[in-house]
Amino acid sequence: MSSASSPPAHADSDRRCPSWLLNLPMRRSLSPMRRWLERCGIGPGETVADLGAGTGMLLPWILERVGDSGTVWMVDIDPRNLMAARMKLGGTVRFAERVRWLAHSAAALPEISTGSIDLAVSFGLLCCMVEKEKAVDELYRILKPGGRALVNFHCLDLPISERARALRMTWERWQRLRARAPWITEPGLSHGRWIHTECLRKPTGAPGPERMFRSSSRIHQE
Ligand SMILES: C[S@@+](CC[C@H](N)C(=O)[O-])C[C@H]1O[C@@H](n2cnc3c(N)ncnc32)[C@H](O)[C@@H]1O
Numbered sequence: 671m672s673s674a675s676s677p678p679a680h681a682d683s684d685r686r687c688p689s690w691l692l693n694l695p696m697r698r699s700l701s702p703m704r705r706w707l708e709r710c711g712i713g714p715g716e717t718v719a720d721l722g723a724g725t726g727m728l729l730p731w732i733l734e735r736v737g738d739s740g741t742v743w744m745v746d747i748d749p750r751n752l753m754a755a756r757m758k759l760g761g762t763v764r765f766a767e768r769v770r771w772l773a774h775s776a777a778a779l780p781e782i783s784t785g786s787i788d789l790a791v792s793f794g795l796l797c798c799m800v801e802k803e804k805a806v807d808e809l810y811r812i813l814k815p816g817g818r819a820l821v822n823f824h825c826l827d828l829p830i831s832e833r834a835r836a837l838r839m840t841w842e843r844w845q846r847l848r849a850r851a852p853w854i855t856e857p858g859l860s861h862g863r864w865i866h867t868e869c870l871r872k873p874t875g876a877p878g879p880e881r882m883f884r885s886s887s888r889i890h891q892e
Pocket of ligand 1: 684685686687692721722723724725726727745746747748751774775776777792793794795798799800
């Protein structure tokens, strides 16, 4: 598994989720994520980045959808979750060659080129991490112009721990994060009170890599 660098110091403040919890069969069977991904659009030959990928609940399905010419980046700060995801592929070399593993914070993804991703998935990530602004900026940066992002988070004030409370997402916070870039919202996904799912599109006229870097550093200075 390639890990470009060891997790940054701030990573200890991010929330980890145990593999057994993420692997509960009930999660996969009840999750509407496949339907959401289909709404967002996922097809042959595409490059997908799963940020906060956990144990790869839908990795085999995503690989089937992108086909032999597609690629999937699996990004998670916890290498144990990525290992569990890797085991889901078993010995299927045909799949394994098309997956890139990054045990790294989604807040900084220098390994993923600007404008290289067709579909980025952030499922349950924002409510687990500290550097939400940086993650959303990276999400925008790595997408191709016209690329899509499926963003999902809950706004529940769960009495799990102080950390969970501190990292909690709110609708207002999401509005501020979303406003950091000129996203287009695709209609049809849920804007629930407690669980929010949105499919965003990067405008096709979005700046190319060089201008993107300038605008993204401006975003970081806000
Ligand atoms: C609620 S789980 C969701 C996992 C997966 N998306 C799913 O739905 O099964 C959140 C995941 O985000 C990961 N995570 C937390 N902070 C992170 C960060 N800064 N960068 C990347 N992943 C992070 C956790 O390790 C965990 O696997």
